Amino acid sequence: AQKVTQAQTEISVVEKEDVTLDCVYETRDTTYYLFWYKQPPSGELVFLIRRNSFDEQNEISGRYSWNFQKSTSSFNFTITASQVVDSAVYFCALSEARNNAGNMLTFGGGTRLMVKP
Amino acid sequence: GAGVSQSPSNKVTEKGKDVELRCDPISGHTALYWYRQRLGQGLEFLIYFQGNSAPDKSGLPSDRFSAERTGESVSTLTIQRTQQEDSAVYLCASSLARSKNIQYFGAGTRLSVL
Numbered sequence: 001a002q003k004v005t006q007a008q009t010e011i012s013v014v015e016k017e018d019v020t021l022d023c024v025y026e027t028r029d030t031t032y033y034l035f036w037y038k039q040p041p042s043g044e045l046v047f048l049i050r051r052n053s054f055d056e057q058n059e060i061s062g063r064y065s066w067n068f069q070k071s072t073s074s075f076n077f078t079i080t081a082s083q084v085v086d087s088a089v090y091f092c093a094l095s096e097a098r099n100n101a102g103n104m105l106t107f108g109g110g111t112r113l114m115v116k117p
Numbered sequence: 118g119a120g121v122s123q124s125p126s127n128k129v130t131e132k133g134k135d136v137e138l139r140c141d142p143i144s145g146h147t148a149l150y151w152y153r154q155r156l157g158q159g160l161e162f163l164i165y166f167q168g169n170s171a172p173d174k175s176g177l178p179s180d181r182f183s184a185e186r187t188g189e190s191v192s193t194l195t196i197q198r199t200q201q202e203d204s205a206v207y208l209c210a211s212s213l214a215r216s217k218n219i220q221y222f223g224a225g226t227r228l229s230v231l
Contacts, residue, residue, distance in 0.1 A: 004159075037222075043206065045160075045222035091159060104150060104176070105220060107159035 002027045004094050006108035013082050014116050021077045021111045023092030029053075031097035034068065034075045035105065039089040051075065082115045089113070119143075121223035123209050129229045130199055138194040138226045142211030149192050150210040150220060151184060160208060166192060199230045 003026040013019045025034065036048040049059065051068050059066050063080045079086055089112045093105040122141040130136050142149050148167055152160040162176045166186040177183070181199075186192040196203055206227050210220035 006159075035219075042224060043227075044224040045208065045210075047219050047221065050219055093160075103218075104162040104165055105152075105160070106162070107152075109159045 002029075002032075002094050002096055002106045004092050004106055004108035006090075006092055006111050008111045009109065010112045010114070012114045012116065015084060016081050017115075018078060018080050019082050019113065019115075021079075021090050021092075021113065023075045023077065023108060025073050025075065025092070025094045027094060027096055029096040033095045033097070033103075035093040035095070036066065036075075036077050037091045037093065039091060039110070041088070045091070048077075079113075082113075084115050084117055087113060087115045121209055121211055121221055123207075123223035123226050125226060126224065127227045127229075129231065131231055132201060133198055135195065135197045136199055136228065138196075138207050138228070140192045140194070140209030140211075140223060142190065142192070142209070143221055144190075146211035146213055146221075147189060148212045148214060148218070148220075149186060150212075151192070151194050152208045152210065153178075154206045154208060154225070156205070163194070163207075196228075199228075201230050204228055204230045 005024045032053045034051045037045040039045050056068050065078045067076045089110045091110045092108045095103045095105050124139045150165045151163040154160045164171055164184050168189050169186045181197045184194045206225040208222055208225040210222045212218040212220045
């Protein structure tokens with residue numbers, strides 16, 4: 001069975017600090033996809049990134065960067081120079097390539113990030 | 118439409134009543150998903166549609182829950198004889214195809230069972 005763990009339930013930082021959100025996953029499949037979504041107070045989940053299990057190259061998009069390490073089953077997300085607008089709940093999710101539920105997403109419990117001015 | 122649309126945005130009902138939640142996916146998206154998010158928790162998968170078919174209904178929490186999709190478009194999630202434990206945000210997502218494509222989410226329906 002697949003499982004995603006986000007050990008940090010809540011993080012509070014001051015604006016301009018860097019912050020890393022941890023994500024650890026479990027899967028028996030060799031082919032899978034990892035995602036990060038942002039859920040602002042409005043409630044709608046916003047897609048941030050998708051990685052497949054064969055691509056361990058780290059990715060940077062503006063102030064966001066992701067570190068995928070298969071050896072530790074982790075897919076951590078770093079926000080550099082955080083801003084108040086980054087305040088939201090962030091979810092890590094896993095999708096196995098072969099399952100009966102159309103690649104449904106298994107979500108972690110989420111990390112609430114609060115960025116204070 | 119531009120995004121996934123869900124209605125109503127909020128629903129308050131009395132215990133024992135039936136409710137219907139609606140999802141309009143992004144036009145052309147063949148796959149549609151329902152998830153439930155209890156307060157302060159992550160999302161749990163309920164059911165998935167490929168076209169109008171739901172190959173796997175095992176995620177539905179009880180036989181009071183059912184869902185259908187018509188015209189490879191609109192989907193309705195029905196909860197019969199609602200219980201207080203059904204209170205949650207119900208989120209719908211759609212994607213182009215079931216394989217590896219990104220799921221785009223609606224804003225959800227917040228259901229409160231009194």
